[in-house]
Amino acid sequence: MDTYTRRRAQAPRRLTVVAASVLAAFALVFVAPLAASAHDELIGSDPAADSTVEALPAQLTLTFSGPLLTDEGSAELQVTDAAGTSLLDGAPSVQDNTVTQALAGTATGTVTVLWRVASGDGHPISGQFAFTATGAPTPAATASASATTTPTAAPTPSEASVVPTTAPTSAPAPSGDASPLPWILGVVALLVVAAVVYLLVSRARRTRDLSAAQPKASPTPSGSGSDDPAER
Template identity: 55%
Template structure:
């Protein structure tokens, strides 16, 4: 006769193997995902507003990136799509540096692709903004325009000197005003009045002296 406990003993190892396989299935997919490197920071930062295009862009990752030829790619373009990158990117340890050249205004887009330390390629992108610069060329026309009226100033100086003789007759006409003659007439009237008063006073005194002598 077959023992009823025999099937149960034979099924126990199979259950343990199934549990181990299930646990392996749960933990194995998470292992490669956690091994991938990631972008930690950028200089300039994403969405930054700068006064001008920087001389270089620096990308910092969580681990060393591979330095194999062609493994690192950095594209930097302005709002029109023109490239601002100068030369090839330079990976060193956890950092990747890309030199820039030229000027731009508006949104500058950075696209990057590197191979992480586990051999898996990763990529991404970010952008920063460079506002439009002040219209510097306007200063040059302003200077030339201000220099051009210089002959006009010198030309206006000549008529000013020519008008100077016209001012002299105006002063002479003001000097020939009747005010001095009026003052002279008033002075003569005053002097004549004083003389009349003096002579009248003397006549009265003489008349008074003659009457006293007759008595």
């Protein structure tokens, strides 16, 4: 087998190596980032982040995008008032994708929530947010305000009484949502690679078949039918 024929025979093997290298690069570029971004995340809470409530609720509820690990100690919360006093009442409870934490005491002002849970894939995730508790008006202030009003005038509602129980703020938008764009780009890249490999393999096969079909030149016989003038 000459050098040309041997190179043609090795062409499909080289194409296979190139295709495997391209697929490996594709996996590193597209699949790895998608797997890394698949962790669960906080999608809502009650009270909601940056909302205003009239008084500290009896419990705090956190809702995540997927089921969480329910092992003991897998969920940790810190809930403190503006002075840094803890408002926790016992340990948190985890059920499916929801964490519930009982609260105790009173709070006026900013309430800070720090949370840490174990995602369904075992990866720990954490974050924090805050909401505001206005606190109920004191009886003395209410009596004083009603005593100073005239009999014909309607009592003016206090500022705290007009604050809605829950501000119409939406839950914080989850950060880092997996975009479908990497999947689309990955599928397109895979189709392009498959088309290129198919064309190269088909071309190599056609060249090899044409080379095999060409007739081999017969060697020129020596010493027969010589027309050398010296032999005449």
